[in-house]
Amino acid sequence: MVQIKNVSQILEVKNHLDSLKQKDLIKEWELPYENILTRLTAAIFFLTPKDETSLKEIWSELEQHEMLTYSINVEKELSKMEWRFEFNEGFEL
Numbered sequence: 001m002v003q004i005k006n007v008s009q010i011l012e013v014k015n016h017l018d019s020l021k022q023k024d025l026i027k028e029w030e031l032p033y034e035n036i037l038t039r040l041t042a043a044i045f046f047l048t049p050k051d052e053t054s055l056k057e058i059w060s061e062l063e064q065h066e067m068l069t070y071s072i073n074v075e076k077e078l079s080k081m082e083w084r085f086e087f088n089e090g091f092e093l
Contacts (some may be wrong), residue, residue: 009040013065013087017047020061025054032078041067041088046079055083067091 010031020026029047037043049055062068062085070085078084 007037007039009065009087010034010037010043013040013043013045013062016062016065017045020058024050025058025061026050028081030079030081040065041086041091043086044078045085046073046081047083047085048081049083 014031017026017029021029027048027050029045031037031043031045034043047058049058059068059070062070065087067087067089068085069087069089070083073079073082073084
């Protein structure tokens with residue numbers, strides 16, 4: 001049984017985001033409600049890039065994780081950050 005907040009795929013993405021932040025590509029990132037997630041396909045991540053020129057490299061890096069989709073965070077309901085991204089392209093329950 002998967003333990004909540006201990007999903008290996010989510011931890012891998014979080015570590016990857018931390019490394020992109022250390023490379024100064026990402027200003028900040030967040031994962032709302034991470035304490036109730038049990039799978040990566042349910043996670044909605046948000047980020048703000050260091051600058052717009054970093055986006056191509058950020059998305060290229062994150063494509064290493066399957067089913068990446070991303071868009072500008074228009075709603076700003078779950079997060080005030082600029083971009084929203086998920087790993088659930090084509091996923092169905």
